[in-house]
Amino acid sequence: MKKHILLFLTLIAVGCKDDGTTPEIPQRVTLTLIDAAVKETYLHIAASNPASNEALALLRNGTTVMTFAAVADTNIADTALTQTTTYQYSATLQTTSATTGKSNAISAQTLAPTSHDWHFTTDSLGEVSSTLYDVAIVNDTLAYAVGEMYLRDLTGQVDPILYNLAIWNGSQWRIQRVPVPLCPNSTGFFPLRTIFAFAWNDIWLSGGGEMIHWDGLTFRGDCSMNPLIQGAITKIWGTSSAGLYAVGGGGTIIHYNGSTWQRVESGTTVNLLDVWGAPDGSMVWACGWEDFQPTVLLRGSGSTWEKRYEDPYPFVLRRDSLSGIISSVWTPASNRVFAATYFGVYSCAADTRGYGKRSTFGNPYLPGFPFRIRGSGVNDYSIIGDYGMVAHFNGVTWKYFAELYRDNIHLNSVSQRANLVIAVGELYHPIYSRGLVIRGSR
Missing domain, CATH: 2.130.10.10 (YVTN repeat-like/Quinoprotein amine dehydrogenase)
Known part of the structure; x- marks a missing residue:
């Protein structure tokens, strides 16, 4: 009887063992470039079924630059940028304890000032x-x-x-x-x-x-x-x-x-x-x-x-x-x-x-x-x-x-x-x- 109990506990332990993988984060956010100026970029963010306890975070070159309450659809401006520079953007949906959604990645290049030489x-x-x-x-x-x-x-x-x-x-x-x-x-x-x-x-x-x-x-x-x-x-x-x-x-x-x-x-x-x-x-x-x-x-x-x-x-x-x-x-x-x-x-x-x-x-x-x-x-x-x-x-x-x-x-x-x-x-x-x-x- 003791052998059967020991075998049963061993099987449970093996079955519950962490395999070291992280669950895949679903793509629930779509990020689109609307326009770019000399020092700003303008982006459209669409989130799928955002919950009231979720927030949207915008990442520029891998660093979070903006966080706000999640909405299904909005336009945002990223300002104080450098002219003629390419930036990489992505976005995530988050709760206080986890990342619940991610976006596609996009790039945007700011413009150069035009000439005043009229x-x-x-x-x-x-x-x-x-x-x-x-x-x-x-x-x-x-x-x-x-x-x-x-x-x-x-x-x-x-x-x-x-x-x-x-x-x-x-x-x-x-x-x-x-x-x-x-x-x-x-x-x-x-x-x-x-x-x-x-x-x-x-x-x-x-x-x-x-x-x-x-x-x-x-x-x-x-x-x-x-x-x-x-x-x-x-x-x-x-x-x-x-x-x-x-x-x-x-x-x-x-x-x-x-x-x-x-x-x-x-x-x-x-x-x-x-x-x-x-x-x-x-x-x-x-x-x-x-x-x-x-x-x-x-x-x-x-x-x-x-x-x-x-x-x-x-x-x-x-x-x-x-x-x-x-x-x-x-x-x-x-x-x-x-x-x-x-x-x-x-x-x-x-x-x-x-x-x-x-x-x-x-x-x-x-x-x-x-x-x-x-x-x-x-x-x-x-x-x-x-x-x-x-x-x-x-x-x-x-x-x-x-x-x-x-x-x-x-x-x-x-x-x-x-x-x-x-x-x-x-x-x-x-x-x-x-x-x-x-x-x-x-």
């Missing part, structure tokens, strides 16, 4: 009450500007029939007249207010109450959206001619799917001044303001839009949140938006309700009221405005080109592509205002 040339277009409202660059030898330009005829008198389109061919400007629909059933030569170009043969323009499409052969006017708008169209943006947005007065947002226009409920009656979206169209932003009304920041996609921020008193500087009149928006990616106000440029996460990181070269105000911000990347964008204000951000620092300052220069818009930037507006005079182009290259 060299500017100034051109004037038109005579007597001429001005340019918007500009679009297609490539380094093709750009378009729209507005109203008047020339003198052979007798020296001002021709009352205006020109509304200027075309840059890489060496000089040529101006022409584009017929504008006078909805519902007439046309004439009227000022053009905004332009957006996908290619040389795919361009959209508007004078405020209609849309005009250039297909490489013909300018085709369209009045079908006219009953849908509450005020004049101010800006156009899209990913293609089958995914186009326009904003305007009275809170107007309209969307074009390639065949029909649809009115979108914006949730505001404020005049909308600008619209821009992520390259994939997943996130689109609009902003606006008018006298005695709040300034607003809207976010949407397709027919679904919402008000993300509203400030009825936009005259107080708040360094940790949006402050001032939001006059322009621009974004290079789906995870953030840059908003321009007279206090500077605010970098806001896509889920912002007003929080934003302020970047500025003013103290506290910019040298001129900003009317447009556009760029080629997070480390390469420009802002323009009153008094000939032109400034460039390279991912780390601002460069304000004070040599362009003049108290009678009003810049309305800017376009930047690679090493070409073009700002347009007017050289103001009570009678002899001229359309103005400031063209920069590097």
Whole structure:
């Protein structure tokens, strides 16, 4: 009997012996790189069925740099990094006593600052009450500007029939007249207010109450959206001619799917001044303001839009949140938006309700009221405005080109592509205002 008991205990001891292996940690976390800047990386973390007692930890080069309560889906920014450096990232799910999940490993390389070495040339277009409202660059030898330009005829008198389109061919400007629909059933030569170009043969323009499409052969006017708008169209943006947005007065947002226009409920009656979206169209932003009304920041996609921020008193500087009149928006990616106000440029996460990181070269105000911000990347964008204000951000620092300052220069818009930037507006005079182009290259 004793032998049987001894054998039984021996078998139990052998069966319970530790084999020296560690249980496999399941992959419950997916890590994705959204974007990288000069000193930051932006990551998306998705966790499978996180429990209330679990935390997410982000590891950079094997060292934990961030820990927070586990959520199923979130975006995070890793900051204070070194430029042009490659980092390895992973993430884990943890309880107080164990690691309960792991992620895939990814790498991310930070960017280098771009050059501030811009060299500017100034051109004037038109005579007597001429001005340019918007500009679009297609490539380094093709750009378009729209507005109203008047020339003198052979007798020296001002021709009352205006020109509304200027075309840059890489060496000089040529101006022409584009017929504008006078909805519902007439046309004439009227000022053009905004332009957006996908290619040389795919361009959209508007004078405020209609849309005009250039297909490489013909300018085709369209009045079908006219009953849908509450005020004049101010800006156009899209990913293609089958995914186009326009904003305007009275809170107007309209969307074009390639065949029909649809009115979108914006949730505001404020005049909308600008619209821009992520390259994939997943996130689109609009902003606006008018006298005695709040300034607003809207976010949407397709027919679904919402008000993300509203400030009825936009005259107080708040360094940790949006402050001032939001006059322009621009974004290079789906995870953030840059908003321009007279206090500077605010970098806001896509889920912002007003929080934003302020970047500025003013103290506290910019040298001129900003009317447009556009760029080629997070480390390469420009802002323009009153008094000939032109400034460039390279991912780390601002460069304000004070040599362009003049108290009678009003810049309305800017376009930047690679090493070409073009700002347009007017050289103001009570009678002899001229359309103005400031063209920069590097």
